[in-house]
Amino acid sequence: MDHFLYRDGALYAEDVPVAEIAAAVGTPFYCYSTATLLRHYRLFDEALAGMNHVVCYAMKAASNQAILKTLAQAGAGMDVVSGGEYARAIAAGVPGDRIVFSGVGKSREEMRAALEGGIRQFNLESEPEMEVLNEVAVAMGVRAPVTVRVNPDVDAKTHAKIATGKSENKFGIPIARAREVYARAAELPGLQVVGIDVHIGSQLTDLEPFRLAYRKVAELTRALRADGHDIHRLDLGGGLGIPYTRSNEAPPLPIEYGAMIREELGDLGCEIEIEPGRLIAGNAGIMVSRVVYVKSGEGRDFLILDGAMNDLVRPAMYEAHHDIVPVVEPEAGTEQRPYDIVGPVCETGDTFAKQRMMPPLVAGDLVAFRSAGAYGAVMSSEYNTRPLIPEVLVKDDQFAVIRARPTFDEMINRDTIPEWL
Numbered sequence: 198m199d200h201f202l203y204r205d206g207a208l209y210a211e212d213v214p215v216a217e218i219a220a221a222v223g224t225p226f227y228c229y230s231t232a233t234l235l236r237h238y239r240l241f242d243e244a245l246a247g248m249n250h251v252v253c254y255a256m257k258a259a260s261n262q263a264i265l266k267t268l269a270q271a272g273a274g275m276d277v278v279s280g281g282e283y284a285r286a287i288a289a290g291v292p293g294d295r296i297v298f299s300g301v302g303k304s305r306e307e308m309r310a311a312l313e314g315g316i317r318q319f320n321l322e323s324e325p326e327m328e329v330l331n332e333v334a335v336a337m338g339v340r341a342p343v344t345v346r347v348n349p350d351v352d353a354k355t356h357a358k359i360a361t362g363k364s365e366n367k368f369g370i371p372i373a374r375a376r377e378v379y380a381r382a383a384e385l386p387g388l389q390v391v392g393i394d395v396h397i398g399s400q401l402t403d404l405e406p407f408r409l410a411y412r413k414v415a416e417l418t419r420a421l422r423a424d425g426h427d428i429h430r431l432d433l434g435g436g437l438g439i440p441y442t443r444s445n446e447a448p449p450l451p452i453e454y455g456a457m458i459r460e461e462l463g464d465l466g467c468e469i470e471i472e473p474g475r476l477i478a479g480n481a482g483i484m485v486s487r488v489v490y491v492k493s494g495e496g497r498d499f500l501i502l503d504g505a506m507n508d509l510v511r512p513a514m515y516e517a518h519h520d521i522v523p524v525v526e527p528e529a530g531t532e533q534r535p536y537d538i539v540g541p542v543c544e545t546g547d548t549f550a551k552q553r554m555m556p557p558l559v560a561g562d563l564v565a566f567r568s569a570g571a572y573g574a575v576m577s578s579e580y581n582t583r584p585l586i587p588e589v590l591v592k593d594d595q596f597a598v599i600r601a602r603p604t605f606d607e608m609i610n611r612d613t614i615p616e617w618l
């Protein structure tokens with residue numbers, strides 16, 4: 198459920214007409230709904246009620262400071278994967294002890310910054326990283342709280358580019374080697390083992406792969422405890438999928454996911470952490486774009502939009518489907534027609550949808566890409582020297598620009614000219 202609905206024939210973001218925002222900020226732009234962000238965060242929080250837990254929002258999905266602050270004020274922790282994300286979490290007011298640090302390539306500088314600023318735990322992804330963190334912590338005279346990310350070798354049944362829990366993926370250490378690796382961690386004076394971490398992929402639409410992975414984590418918890426490790430925290434990663442279309446089967450709900458966690462892991466007495474990104478931000482955001490031209494081609498019509506692959510790369514990168522809806526609600530019974538929906542970037546891959554059925558549209562009409570809140574703005578670029586598009590946050594009947602569109606001068610002046618030119 199989200200808060201982008203038609204009302205009186207027009208698309209609204211909560212209580213604000215989307216067309217009003219477009220008139221104020223220009224197109225294209227991203228628009229987020231506070232109520233949807235908070236609702237999704239709370240669904241996870243409630244799903245784990247009764248278990249000691251923290252919901253660490255995976256901010257890679259959407260990391261604007263205003264979004265982070267909205268979630269932080271509701272009590273969310275954060276999952277960060279870079280020094281930059283760590284700095285964002287701190288700047289948004291998230292206490293260090295609610296920030297977990299994931300990622301396969303953490304640098305010494307990133308480790309140091311997190312140890313100085315406070316960190317709940319590092320999720321270690323390899324033995325070399327473990328040795329380096331130990332060195333950094335020892336040099337600082339501290340002990341770094343750690344989990345080891347295990348790779349359970351389960352098939353997440355999602356797009357190959359976003360599956361992470363198979364043995365051929367670069368993530369984590371093979372679960373079969375976990376006892377050895379934990380034994381080494383226990384020897385290192387700069388580390389304090391606190392638990393286990395697992396994350397098997399993104400946009401999972403079935404609970405079974407999660408269940409298989411979590412069952413392996415439960416077994417491992419018992420084995421590691423028997424080896425003498427103090428395993429009291431389980432980080433279960435993110436990955437629960439969202440409905441990208443209205444027609445396809447709905448993925449499991451957070452409440453069902455929470456019930457499964459309780460079933461598989463509830464008796465271990467561990468603190469549970471989850472790292473959802475997409476489910477919190479995905480349907481809390483739309484990208485709004487304007488039709489620049491309608492072009493009749495050979496046997497097909499193109500809707501050429503002012504938004505492009507640099508603004509929303511998911512269709513080009515993962516063949517992802519986003520529902521695209523007109524901002525003016527079509528009248529009931531309006532006949533639909535197929536369009537190829539494309540952007541102005543000079544690549545054939547700059548195609549959002551092929552032969553998508555839409556009501557007839559003309560130049561100047563506004564359309565909204567649904568489910569664009571996660572992995573939308575954060576993955577955008579300035580390819581073709583197209584400015585990063587603004588982000589807008591709506592709350593009830595108010596809206597605010599939370600990232601402004603840069604001017605051409607601002608973009609150009611970010612470059613510096615060497616003295617010999």
Ligand code: LLP
Pocket residue numbers: 255258276299300359396398399400434435436437472473474475476511515571572
């Ligand atoms: N935790 C870890 C360690 C992760 O690697 C990820 C996502 C998450 C949590 C959050 O997963 P989520 O709940 O959002 O599924 N750009 C791709 C998705 C990449 C996901 C990467 N890792 C896309 O647009 O579909």
